[in-house]
Amino acid sequence: MVSSVQYSVHQFDNQTLANVPVSRDHFGEVFQSHFRTTIRFLTSFGAKRETAEEIAQAAWVKGWEHRQELRNPNSLATWVNSIASNMLKGTYRERAHMHELTFSEGTSEVDLSSIVARDVLGKCRECDRALLRRHYIEGYTTEEIAKESGLSPVAIRVRLSRLRKALQGVFRFHSH
Secondary structure, X not given: OOOOOOOOHHHHHHHHHOOOOOOHHHHHHHHHHHHXXXXXXXXXXXXXXXXXXXXXXXXXXXXXXXXXXXXXXXXXXXXXXXXXXXXXXXXXXXXXXXXXXXXXXXXXOOOHHHHHHHHHHHOXXXXXXXXXXXXXXXXXXXXXXXXXXXXXXXXXHHHHHHHHHHHHHHHHHHHO
């Protein structure tokens, strides 16, 4: 009797590759071909080149140290990019916290964009300011914000979209 169960090549590859350790040679090859991609990935999120290089290097080191946790060696570059993304978010969160500390202690340096942003955010409701801060300054995902707020991720995305549209006109006014 012929079995009617058929496997796609993708399913077979994932099943046979699950928990296969990443060899030193494979890791080195993927690093050589994807390190610059990781840097570009980070700069696409607004990281400066120097910061992106440092985080990319740290992410690949962490990937090497935790390579036994990788389930599919074919997704090594994607996995390392997710590590890099999380590291970048952590960096943004630390900087936002440090900026708040510095600002509260007082500074003689004037940043016009900061003043405009404060003016615009001053026109928002407190809950909207908090949402914008959590997502854009501290780097939390809509899923993370949804968990802590009790709303759905879709509701958070809709609120962010409406806030962006409402604020676009205000920023255009300030820039002219």
